[in-house]
Amino acid sequence: MEIIFANEPKEKSLKDDIKTLKRIELALKKSKQLDQTANMELASQNFKYTDCHLANWNPERFSLLYGTWLWNQSSEYQKTILNQLYWVAYYSQIISAEIATIFFNQTCAASLYGVEDFRIVCDTLDLESAQERAHINAFKTVSEELEQTLFGERIFTYPMRTPFVKTMMYSDLSKFQQWLRTQQLRAYTVLSSNSAFVGCQYFTVRGVRTLNGKIVQHQLSKFYSGMKDPEQAPIPAKISYYHFVDESFHFNTSTVISHDVINSLKPPTKFESYIANKSLWGCQKDHYNFSTAINGIFWYDPALYKPMYKILRSPVFGMSHEEALVAIEKSFCEESEGATASAKTHSEAVDSYKAYLADFKYVDKRNRDMLLMSGNNLQKHLQTNKKFFETFRKSI
């Protein structure tokens, strides 16, 4: 029975929206049943790079610099390493995003817990944060061992860090812009933990940011689930599958909170709408670029020249200084099957973001139309890569 004290206006409550409440309860129950944490932990414990160092870990087209000059020149062994390096680079970016996710799950749960009957939403987020820690541990274990074995140093991995360091590993932000971004994140921390609307709206950003990841990660997970004998699959391929299972629930949470739970809150103030649109604009900025090196992650290619140079100079490719520069220029600055495929993924992401945001009343036109992000294309991308290659050549 609902208790309403005399002379108190009735607060908005999730219990007024039984359909959504039931959906969240059912999703949490299923998510607990299918929780992949134990599988993730076991996979991390059993991983030995030497057990799977000659195997592909992803479908072939998900390889670093797939369909470029370097790919076409590479031996079968080098192609396998490029395939494994895609896994390492991809999930190193996912680690960075998930460090932020863990943090904002908590700050948003703080504000949502301030609304009557939101406990179930907070419990869901608690489970997700614990799962993210297991995901990060698995990605980190595999990636660090590969890099240590093949290169004796870090290439894409990094020591653990806070969510304020960098969410996008290779971006075009200057040092000042990066500093500004950190200050914006700090402000967003305070706002999201104090305003249920901003807390809820974070899941719009989380939903948009993971839409593209969902498409790629589905492909990566199918590499394992489509195998004749999945038990014999390389451990990293199994991890991709386990991760996709957990993340499907996370994506569902983002969708339900951003589309439905938000209706159980008071309408946003002008300031709250402004903050919501500002965070979506930031998402467009982060996803403006796309990368020829890694289809499906919106990295800024010129920032990848240096790690790529290290890989090409390592014993895996054994290139001289000049050879490595030729390989980078030909692979990043010329039109190729790989660059075209990455551009296509980027434009598919734009379309899916637009569809996700179509029915939100508070989203402004610039965000609804993905004005900034849709302004990039293959020609601009190649021009940028060419322009910054000259700077790189002089600097190294």
Ligand SMILES: [Fe+2]
């Ligand atoms: Fe995850």
Ligand SMILES: [Fe+2]
């Ligand atoms: Fe997640």
